[in-house]
Amino acid sequence: MSNRLPTGASQNSADSDTAAGWSRATGKGAAVPLDRPRNRLLAALTPAELLLLTPHLKEIVLEQGVVLQEQGERIDQVYFPHDGIISLLAVMQQGDAIEVATVGCEGAVGALAGLGPRRS
Helix, strand or coil, rough: CCCCCCEEECEEEEEEEECCCCECCCCCCCCCEECCCHHHHCCCCCCHHHHHHHHHHHCCCCCCCCCCCCCCCCCCCCCCCCCCEEEEEEEEECCEEEEEEECCCEEEEECCHHCCCCEE
């Protein structure tokens, strides 16, 4: 469950099963809306705003436990979950990981990437 902007999504980290997005690519590379987005952030956009993002969205399916991003990596995609949740983890000095946040259909992961080059 996730999508990243501007290229869509690649398989990296999440506690989810279905990725965000709401379009499918046509043979000409254009994205065609299937219905209103299930992610609340995308659903809150005006039709004109959504139309601007549509070519950059793609739906992916992730297995539970897949890592979307490691600490320090460049953030170049945004994930918009619509089913399941994405867990944000902090790794302690001794190597233990703790869950510090969860993001579901109400949010996005990596959204600050739209403001310019960022690192996790």
